[in-house]
Amino acid sequence: MSFLSRIMGVKSRAHFSAGPARFGAVAFEGTRKRSGSQAKSRVAILMAGFVVAYGVIGGRLVQYAVDQPETVSSIGPADHLMASRPDILDRNGEILATDIRTVSLYAEPHKIVDADEAVEKLATVLPNLNMKEMHQKLKSNTRFQWLRRQLTPKQQNDILALGIPGIGFRPEKRRFYPGGPTASHILGHVNIDNRGIAGMERYIDSIGLADLAAIGMTSDAKLEPVKLSIDLRVQNIVRDVLADAVKNYEAIAAGAVVLDVNTGEVLAMASLPDYDPNRPAEGAQEGWMNRMTNGTFEMGSTFKTFTTAMALDSGKVRMTDSFDARFPIRIGGFTIKDFHGKHRVLTVPEIFQYSSNIGTAKMADIVGIEGHKEFLTRMGLLSKMQTELPEVKTPTQPREWKKINSITISFGHGVSTTPLQTAVAGAALVNGGKLIQPTFLPRSREEADSLAQVVVRQQTSDEVRSLLRWNAVAGSGKRALVEGFNVGGKTGTADKVVNGRYSNDHNFNAFLSAFPIDDPKYLVLSFIDDPRTGEGGGHTAGANAAPIVGNIIARSAALLGVKPKFGPDGSALLVSY
Incomplete structure (x- = not known):
């Protein structure tokens, strides 16, 4: 009998009961019950494995939650890196x-x-x-x-x-x-x-x-x-004119601002040398310097505008008054004389027109040292200007004001201010007497009026405007005139300090102007630092700072919405045939 036949025979004779059967000393169970027990054991082992695995994961999560974050680099969170800036x-x-x-x-x-x-x-x-x-x-x-x-x-x-x-x-x-x-x-x-x-x-x-x-x-x-309050079209014009001026007049720097006299809004402002903000590192220190707000300069004879306004506003000087400008003023070892002296008695308009140091000093002397200091403080020329730009420098002045200080400050030497600050004070003299701090953000006329401080009388403002117009027509500001736009202004040629002494060969030139001067809308101030030449070969402010303003007004006045007027009464029209 084969092995397979013998196995089949044994299987056919076998008997399994529901209860355990004993063959000798050995007990046997049914195959179904034994299989069930094995399945239960396996499920229990599997469940225990899952419990252990998830317990480990949960423990690690708790550990990560309570641990201090590891510093592995200088990189910030994604939100920091991707944070947007507003346009x-x-x-x-x-x-x-x-x-x-x-x-x-x-x-x-x-x-x-x-x-x-x-x-x-x-x-x-x-x-x-x-x-x-x-x-x-x-x-x-x-x-x-x-x-x-x-x-x-x-x-x-x-x-x-x-x-x-x-x-x-x-x-x-x-x-x-x-x-x-x-x-x-x-x-x-x-x-x-x-x-x-x-x-x-x-x-x-x-x-x-x-x-x-x-x-x-x-x-x-x-x-x-x-x-911003900036007009990109005018801004481009201002920078373009300045770039040409630096090149043509062989200067080391130049700057200009266009200011709304009724709101204090800065429409355009540039300072050269400048830099490309897309590549700021290439600008170096020279290009980063914003001379309009972060540089202080002696503004020269433009300060005579403030001295004259001070004298008129005090009531101690009138437009019809005259002052003897025949002889130099000698004080404290210094001699004060006129650049192009007329050597005669001058009226107030003539003092302004001929930019007489002697006549201006005598007007300041009538007001007095304390009155002089108080007026410049009132005009905001002795304190730090308030505006949005962070780069704003504080003006410098003598620690103790003496008579010699008041005299020299009257014609622009002894106090250093920022060009934008000078422009803001100038705007107050032509807008009816309201000092309005400058802004680079949009500002309405109503908002400006609520912020304004009255610093001079309306009559003083009217008289200053007439002097500015007369100086542009008959004085040193002729090269700033633009037909149809009634420009008025005052030049300032200040000697620069070289090796501790004033040098006649190195100047800081400026021109303070407004237009249309009969009802001013905008003030334009320009400066040019150490020019070697100017229009007609001159090197004073009338030959370079004034033409800068004239070019800016000629190219931007129409964009600013100022309509030209022609003829004696402004009623004539410009006709093209």
Whole structure:
């Protein structure tokens, strides 16, 4: 009998009962009950395994929650990196500054396989790569290192094609200024982390954006744009005229501002040298300097406008009064004389027209030292100007005012102010006597009136306007005249201090003007630092600072909405045949 047949025979004779059967000393159970017990054991083991696994995971999560975060790099949270800045617009909605998306290259050194090979490959794409510094970063023990911020799309694609393990890209925002240097000193610029560090960019951060970014409450969402008072068209004209002036008059610097005399709004302002805020590092210290607000200068004979207004407003001097300007004034070892003296008695309008130092000093002397100091303080010329730009310098003045100080200050030597500050004080003399602090944000006439301080009488303002117009027509401001726009103004040629002494060969020239002078809308102030020449070969303010203003008004007056008037009464029309 075969083995299989014997097994089948034994199976057919076998008997299994529901209860245990004993064969000798051994007990046997049924196969069904035994299988059930095995299944229950396996399920219990599986459940215990799941409990242990999830217990480990839960424990690690609790550990991560209570542990302090590990500092592995200088990288901030994603929201910080992607935080948007608001667009900056001019008064007509033109974009002055905006965010664009970019990427930055980083490395995780612990994942770098071969640092030498990685550096060599990156050097083929990234210009001016510091290979030693890059190698140190890739070999460091940190888990994160910035390699290059703000790459171009082409650079990103080229690096991706290199296939280097352990490096990646992080999305970021980059600030872009479409106009380049056109309004650089107004807009300012941001740092590599898109934080404002100068100009209106810094102002925007100072009013809350920086605080929100610091606590992680900014996001990638589009923010409400910030509109400025600047007119981009006029701003471009001002900078263009200044650039030509620096070149043509061989000067080291120049600046100008266009100011709304009734609201205090700055329509345009430029200071050269300047810089491109898209590449601020290339500007160096010289280009970063905003001479209009952050530089103080002795403004020369433009100050005679304030001295004359002071004398008239005091009531101690009238327009019909005369002063003896035949002889120089000698005081404290100094001699005060006129540049082009007439050597005769001069009326108040003639003192202004001929820019007489002697006549101006005598008017200041009538008011007195304390009255003189009080008036300049009232005009805001001795205290720090209040405006949105962070870069504002405090004027300088003598620690103790003596008679010699009052005399020299009367014609623009001894007190240094910012050019914008001088323009603001000048606006108060032509707008009816209201001092309005300047703003780079839109401001209505009603808002300006609520902020204004009355500093001189209406009659004084009217008389100053007539003097400014007369000086432009018959005095040193002729080269600022623009047919149809009734320009009025006052020149100022100040000797610069060289090696501790005033030098006749180096001047700081300025021109303070307003138009249309019969009902002023705008004030324009220009300055040019150390020009070597001017119109007609001259080097005084009338030959260079005044033409700057004339060019600005000629090109921008129509854009500002000022209609020209022709003929004696302004009723004539300009007709083209």
